[in-house]
Every structure is written in C-alpha cells, then in structure tokens.
Amino acid sequence: MxxxxxxxxxxxxxxxxxxGDKSVSHRALLFSALATGKSVIHGLSAAQDPKSTVHCLRALGIEVHEERNTTEVIGRGTRGFSAPAAALDCGNSGTTMRLLCGILSGQTFESTLTGDGSLMKRPMKRVLGPLAKMGASISGTPAGTAPIAVKGNPYLRPLRFIADVPSAQVKSAILLAGMYAAGETTVVEPIPTRDHTERMLGLKSFDVPEGRAVTTQGGMSIPAREYSVxxxxxxxxxxxxxxxxxxxxxxxxxxxxxxxxxxxxxxxxxxxxxxxxxxxxxxxxxxxxxxxxxxxxxxxxxxxxxxxxxxxxxxxxxxxxxxxxxxxxxxxxxxxxxxxxxxxxxxxxxxxxxxxxxxxxxxxxxxxxxxxxxxxxxxxxxxxxxxxxxxxxxxxxxxxxxxxxxxxxxxxxxxxxxxxxxxxxxxx
Missing domain, CATH: 3.65.10.10 (Enolpyruvate transferase domain)
Incomplete structure (x- = not known):
C-alpha cells in the first residue's frame, strides 16, 4: 500500500x-460582505476552508478580488445578497455552512447549502433549531445533516438562546440572524467559546447567572473597514x-x-x-x-x-x-x-x-x-x-x-x- x-x-x-487564522478569515469575509462598500483584508488564510466561503459569497453576488496578500470585498449590505443559481457548496467547512445559515435565514430568497462527504455527516440540528425558532424556514435531512434548505424571512423574531453545546459557530450564526430580527438577540454560553465574532463586530457581552451573554441588535449595520488577519x-x-x-x-x-x-x-x-x-x-x-x-x-x-x-x-x-x-x-x-x-x-x-x-x-x-x-x-x-x-x-x-x-x-x-x-x- x-x-x-x-x-x-x-x-x-x-x-x-x-x-492567516481560519476563524478570523471566515468572519472577515462574511462581515465585509454584510457591510456596504469596499473592505480590505490583509493576510487572509489561503486554506481550502476560507476559499469555500469566498466561493459561496461570489455565488451570492458579492465581488471578491484577491491579489497576493490582499483581498478586497465589495459589500452590499445586510440585504444586498442575490439568490444563488445553484446550491452553495461549502466544501469541508462547517464554519462556512453554519454562519451562512444565520445570514441566509434573514434573506428574501431560497437557498440550499451543501458540502463534501465529511461535512454532509456533521450535526446541523444545533444551528437549525434556534434559527427556526427565530422564524426561518430551515431544514436538513431527517438525521439533521446537510443539505440544508433555507427559505429566508427578512423579519425574524429576536431570541434569547442558552447554548446546550459549546459552539462559536452556532453562537455566531444566531447573532448574525439577529441582525434581521426586530429587537435584541442574546446568546448565553455556560461554557465560553471563541469570541472572534464579538470582538470583530464590537458586540456587547456581559455576565449572567447562566454564564456569559452576548447580544446583537436588529437592524445593526456593519461598517466597511480594513482587517488584518x-x-x-x-x-x-x-x-x-x-x-x-x-x-x-x-x-x-x-x-x-x-x-x-x-x-x-x-x-x-x-x-x-x-x-x-x-x-x-x-x-x-x-x-x-x-x-x-x-x-x-x-x-x-x-x-x-x-x-x-x-x-x-x-x-x-x-x-x-x-x-x-x-x-x-x-x-x-x-x-x-x-x-x-x-x-x-x-x-x-x-x-x-x-x-x-x-x-x-x-x-x-x-x-x-x-x-x-x-x-x-x-x-x-x-x-x-x-x-x-x-x-x-x-x-x-x-x-x-x-x-x-x-x-x-x-x-x-x-x-x-x-x-x-x-x-x-x-x-x-
């Protein structure tokens, strides 16, 4: 052999x-797409997972220009994405799939998220459940895996969610969906996870009896900016x-x-x-x-x-x-x-x-x-x-x-x- x-x-x-750090790279790409105007990312990871995020953003109508160590993203605002012509292929990237679930839940079109053989076996109920509670029409297979079908709802409901599984991806998906809700969405973590989303978006976090909480406001906007990964x-x-x-x-x-x-x-x-x-x-x-x-x-x-x-x-x-x-x-x-x-x-x-x-x-x-x-x-x-x-x-x-x-x-x-x-x- x-x-x-x-x-x-x-x-x-x-x-x-x-x-470049994968977690920061994914978020820099997605947050730049959600902004209005040109954002510049220095040191974006060249790994396959962030490339999957780039591929999906382009399929959603976002311009991404890559040159040497600099990446430019022309954001179109939280409601500026276009309906994809085909299923969004997230490759091997769970971060791409789960964070996009949050963003796509607040859109006005239907979309499908898929991936490679490994990603298609990974559990997605943990993110589908809370997003459905917010009013998204979102579902996977009977086993709770991809492919995931999303019918967006631009007027989601705010949610206070206590995480039962420590996951920065699930936390981030809910917080991003919260941008499309009328009011304040809160995620409470009994066991804290990576806080790149909170730091990069400047979200408010605080201690509560159940653990650590972070909130996002419906209608919030993300400024176009420069990122260094x-x-x-x-x-x-x-x-x-x-x-x-x-x-x-x-x-x-x-x-x-x-x-x-x-x-x-x-x-x-x-x-x-x-x-x-x-x-x-x-x-x-x-x-x-x-x-x-x-x-x-x-x-x-x-x-x-x-x-x-x-x-x-x-x-x-x-x-x-x-x-x-x-x-x-x-x-x-x-x-x-x-x-x-x-x-x-x-x-x-x-x-x-x-x-x-x-x-x-x-x-x-x-x-x-x-x-x-x-x-x-x-x-x-x-x-x-x-x-x-x-x-x-x-x-x-x-x-x-x-x-x-x-x-x-x-x-x-x-x-x-x-x-x-x-x-x-x-x-x-």
Missing part, C-alpha cells in the same frame, strides 16, 4: 509566518509541539493570534514543560497578536483535560495527545464527545492510530486516556482525510521513525504548505 512516509528531523530552527493559533500548535520534542530546536512564530479564548492551548503545553514565550504583544482591531518563541525543552508530566476545558482547545486536542504520547507523558481527556462529530470521529482515530504505535489507550464515549512511558514506535496512520489528524501524526513522524500517513495532502484544508514549512525549518 502506498502512503506518505515522514522523514525524521534532527531539529527545527528559524522564523515562520503562519497562514493574525497567524492561526491552531496551526501554530503543530510547530510548537515539533520544536518542543526535537532537541536543539528554536523557532519564532510571527504575528500569531493570542486571543484569550484561543491561547489557552499555550498553558496546556506549559503544563507539559514546554518552553514557550509570548513577546511583542499588540492589539489590532480587537484581536490580540504576538510573536511566540519555542525552544526545545522536552515534555514531561501529565496532562488532564476535563469537560469545562475542552471547548477552548477542541481543535488542538489531537496534537496535545500525540505529543504527550511521543514524549512518554500520561494523558487523560473527558467531556470531549464533540470530537466524534468533527471532520472525522477524532476520538476513534486518535485511539486507533495511537494503538498502532504501541500506546496502551483506554477509550471512553467522551474521550480517552493513556499512562506514561509508552515505547512509541512508527506505524501506518489512517487519517480519514482529517487535516488535524494528519498533521499531529506527521509531527510524531519527525521524532519517531517509520510513521506513514495514508493521506498527507488533506493538510491543505487548514495549513497550506505545511510540509514545505517543516522542510524549511529542518534545513537550517
């Missing part, structure tokens, strides 16, 4: 400008882990998002003894940005991630778990059932692949655990086309000889040029 064999590295050194925090973790595990490594990650709702993963690395320094911190358009220096330190100790913590590091769990296994640390994860409905069943894949590397793993419905001092060996890794699984075990292969990925190309979904970046850092 063919596959992509990972060549072990001695060390990683040098500076890296990471791809920071480096992707979730992409940074793969290089942080690699540099930590390889003796003699010393890398500097430039202009990384250190938004407090994203940078909690740095503290998880520090729990394992990683030498990680955040320097040159600045705030640009509400988003905190800094350089991150990582030097080889070796990993030690134990990492226990419980239910209240999972939402803040949900995308970074694959790399945290694999790094802990390679370093001989113990690891325990609970309350992370959301991992089973990501681009793949990440709990199942992580357990299966770690076991193929001779790690003794105990699997739970909502997580997994393994003890210290596993004698990790190389093995054939099944990625199921999941970019984060591929990169996590790709990093393992830099340390452990004999790692073979069945699909290395899927990393383009979130980190274009990942393998070239690794090769450049190892060549110094």
């Amino acid at each position: 063919s596959g992509h064999a990972i060549e072990p590295a001695r060390r990683l050194t040098g500076e890296v400008m990471l791809p 920071p480096g992707d925090t979730s992409a940074a973790v793969f290089l942080i882990a690699a540099a930590s595990l390889l003796p003699g490594s010393d890398i500097l990650l430039k202009r990384v998002s250190v938004n407090p709702t994203r940078a909690q993963v740095f503290e998880r690395f520090r729990r394992l003894g990683v030498s990680l320094e955040v320097v040159e911190r600045v705030t640009v358009a509400g988003e905190e940005i800094a350089d991150v220096r990582v030097r080889a330190s070796g990993l030690s100790g134990a990492l226990d991630i419980s239910a209240p913590e999972t939402a803040s590091v949900i995308d970074e769990i694959p790399m945290l778990a694999v790094a802990a296994a390679v370093a001989g640390c113990s690891f325990r994860l609970r309350g992370a059932q959301e991992l089973r409905v990501k681009e793949s069943d990440r709990i199942e894949l992580l357990v299966k692949n770690l076991r193929s590397m001779e790690v003794e793993v105990e699997e739970y419905a909502d997580g997994f655990a393994f003890g210290p001092n596993n004698a990790v060996i190389g093995g054939r890794i099944g990625t199921a086309g999941d970019h984060r699984i591929a990169m996590a075990f790709g990093v393992a292969g830099l340390v452990v000889p004999g790692v073979i990925l069945d699909d290395a190309s899927c990393v383009e979904v979130s980190f274009p040029g990942f393998w070239n970046t690794i090769d450049r850092l190892r060549s110094h």
Whole structure:
C-alpha cells in the first residue's frame, strides 16, 4: 500500500509566518460582505476552508478580488445578497455552512447549502433549531445533516438562546440572524467559546447567572473597514509541539493570534514543560497578536483535560495527545464527545492510530486516556482525510521513525504548505 512516509528531523530552527487564522478569515469575509462598500483584508488564510466561503459569497453576488496578500470585498449590505443559481457548496467547512445559515435565514430568497462527504455527516440540528425558532424556514435531512434548505424571512423574531453545546459557530450564526430580527438577540454560553465574532463586530457581552451573554441588535449595520488577519493559533500548535520534542530546536512564530479564548492551548503545553514565550504583544482591531518563541525543552508530566476545558482547545486536542504520547507523558481527556462529530470521529482515530504505535489507550464515549512511558514506535496512520489528524501524526513522524500517513495532502484544508514549512525549518 502506498502512503506518505515522514522523514525524521534532527531539529527545527528559524522564523515562520503562519497562514492567516481560519476563524478570523471566515468572519472577515462574511462581515465585509454584510457591510456596504469596499473592505480590505490583509493576510487572509489561503486554506481550502476560507476559499469555500469566498466561493459561496461570489455565488451570492458579492465581488471578491484577491491579489497576493490582499483581498478586497465589495459589500452590499445586510440585504444586498442575490439568490444563488445553484446550491452553495461549502466544501469541508462547517464554519462556512453554519454562519451562512444565520445570514441566509434573514434573506428574501431560497437557498440550499451543501458540502463534501465529511461535512454532509456533521450535526446541523444545533444551528437549525434556534434559527427556526427565530422564524426561518430551515431544514436538513431527517438525521439533521446537510443539505440544508433555507427559505429566508427578512423579519425574524429576536431570541434569547442558552447554548446546550459549546459552539462559536452556532453562537455566531444566531447573532448574525439577529441582525434581521426586530429587537435584541442574546446568546448565553455556560461554557465560553471563541469570541472572534464579538470582538470583530464590537458586540456587547456581559455576565449572567447562566454564564456569559452576548447580544446583537436588529437592524445593526456593519461598517466597511480594513482587517488584518493574525497567524492561526491552531496551526501554530503543530510547530510548537515539533520544536518542543526535537532537541536543539528554536523557532519564532510571527504575528500569531493570542486571543484569550484561543491561547489557552499555550498553558496546556506549559503544563507539559514546554518552553514557550509570548513577546511583542499588540492589539489590532480587537484581536490580540504576538510573536511566540519555542525552544526545545522536552515534555514531561501529565496532562488532564476535563469537560469545562475542552471547548477552548477542541481543535488542538489531537496534537496535545500525540505529543504527550511521543514524549512518554500520561494523558487523560473527558467531556470531549464533540470530537466524534468533527471532520472525522477524532476520538476513534486518535485511539486507533495511537494503538498502532504501541500506546496502551483506554477509550471512553467522551474521550480517552493513556499512562506514561509508552515505547512509541512508527506505524501506518489512517487519517480519514482529517487535516488535524494528519498533521499531529506527521509531527510524531519527525521524532519517531517509520510513521506513514495514508493521506498527507488533506493538510491543505487548514495549513497550506505545511510540509514545505517543516522542510524549511529542518534545513537550517
């Protein structure tokens, strides 16, 4: 059987400008489309997921002009979208699909959202339910998955929604739909999630007995503006882990998002003894940005991630778990059932692949655990086309000889040029 064999590295050194943060990129595109006039986005992610958002916006009549590191979007206001001629293909991007559900719920036309095989399996009831309560005619399959049919209602009802599943995508979809409602729409999060939407739109947030609340006003307008997209925090973790595990490594990650709702993963690395320094911190358009220096330190100790913590590091769990296994640390994860409905069943894949590397793993419905001092060996890794699984075990292969990925190309979904970046850092 063919596959992509990972060549072990001695060390990683040098500076890296990471791809633009995916979460910020999606929102910069969508908010620019909702504005009236020209917005300029610097550093937009070149990953496949934001390209899906661009594709859908163009199909909705929005002009998007891309040139080198700058993207111009000619917004037409909240009610300026055109009915698409065909189904809107969101590719692999759950963010594209869910946030567009919120916007399309307030339009005057009908539309359909679809995607690739992976996205068509992901749960959408969590966003369809609250939008239907607001007055949108919106439905998926009987299983609550895509394709999603939306018949817009320009006069939605305001909603106070208490999130039962921590999801920044669902929160953002409801808040965007709230722009088309008469009154104030509020989302309450018992467990806080990423707050890029609140920061970028300047929305009011406050504490309530149930948790943290954020509101949007019906009829609000979004100004055309300039956006500067920071480096992707979730992409940074793969290089942080690699540099930590390889003796003699010393890398500097430039202009990384250190938004407090994203940078909690740095503290998880520090729990394992990683030498990680955040320097040159600045705030640009509400988003905190800094350089991150990582030097080889070796990993030690134990990492226990419980239910209240999972939402803040949900995308970074694959790399945290694999790094802990390679370093001989113990690891325990609970309350992370959301991992089973990501681009793949990440709990199942992580357990299966770690076991193929001779790690003794105990699997739970909502997580997994393994003890210290596993004698990790190389093995054939099944990625199921999941970019984060591929990169996590790709990093393992830099340390452990004999790692073979069945699909290395899927990393383009979130980190274009990942393998070239690794090769450049190892060549110094």
